[in-house]
Amino acid sequence: MGEWKRPEYLIRLVLVVVLALFGLTRLPPKSVPSSGDLQLPGVEGEKLVALTFDDGPRPGTTDCLLDGLAQRGVKATFFLVGTQISYAPELVERMVREGHQIGVHTLEHTAVAGLSREEFAHQVEGTRRWLCQLVGERELWLRPPYGIVDEHTAQWADSPIVLWSVDPEDWRDTDTRRITQHLLTHTGDGDIILLHDIYPSSVDSALAAVDGLRERGFRFVTVEQLLERRGIVPQNGQIYRQAG
Numbered sequence: 644m645g646e647w648k649r650p651e652y653l654i655r656l657v658l659v660v661v662l663a664l665f666g667l668t669r670l671p672p673k674s675v676p677s678s679g680d681l682q683l684p685g686v687e688g689e690k691l692v693a694l695t696f697d698d699g700p701r702p703g704t705t706d707c708l709l710d711g712l713a714q715r716g717v718k719a720t721f722f723l724v725g726t727q728i729s730y731a732p733e734l735v736e737r738m739v740r741e742g743h744q745i746g747v748h749t750l751e752h753t754a755v756a757g758l759s760r761e762e763f764a765h766q767v768e769g770t771r772r773w774l775c776q777l778v779g780e781r782e783l784w785l786r787p788p789y790g791i792v793d794e795h796t797a798q799w800a801d802s803p804i805v806l807w808s809v810d811p812e813d814w815r816d817t818d819t820r821r822i823t824q825h826l827l828t829h830t831g832d833g834d835i836i837l838l839h840d841i842y843p844s845s846v847d848s849a850l851a852a853v854d855g856l857r858e859r860g861f862r863f864v865t866v867e868q869l870l871e872r873r874g875i876v877p878q879n880g881q882i883y884r885q886a887g
């Protein structure tokens with residue numbers, strides 16, 4: 644009796660499996676969880692900008708900057724020099740506690756282009772290990788000093804590489820007015836601004852520009868949030884200059 648039913652059973656089973664597979668392939672793509680969306684309620688046509696500060700932390704200037712950013716509820720990104728961390732570990736802890744993004748700017752502010760694999764590891768991975776010991780395991784993106792990269796930088800970075808799209812050359816002079824004016828004139832949606840929190844004039848300019856740009860409808864986010872907000876999935880070894 645059951646012998647003639649067996650092939651039919653098998654055919655049905657095959658059909659069920661085929662239909663199930665077909666159904667699976669037609670499922671909508673899985674949505675990528677986005678913590679930034681939860682933190683940042685979306686605004687149609689919002690203008691976003693990322694402030695980044697290199698070469699610190701430096702006691703006396705970085706703390707003033709952190710005070711000013713906290714008063715304004717603004718989050719920024721800090722690319723830290725390894726040797727500077729020992730002078731002010733509490734400032735790095737404060738950055739993390741207050742919701743800023745931190746990344747590495749090598750151990751000794753060394754240009755990474757032309758380094759051997761070992762030298763690169765010492766400068767970049769050495770600083771990462773140090774920072775992770777201080778503030779816990781986390782992703783630490785790379786900003787290469789002077790913005791100079793070579794073919795090995797992408798290969799060895801082991802993180803996204805962040806450059807910039809607005810540079811007032813704040814190291815050139817201490818002219819707060821000029822630097823602020825540059826920022827107000829050149830900043831557009833999606834820009835990544837390069838500044839250095841080791842100069843009092845840069846701190847003053849940054850805070851003045853924050854006030855001016857906020858009046859024009861800009862919102863300040865970390866680089867990570869900026870990319871996330873624009874639907875860009877950060878890739879290791881990829882260079883990011885802006886997210887317009």
Ligand SMILES: [Zn+2]
Pocket residue numbers: 697698748752788789
């Ligand atoms: Zn630098």
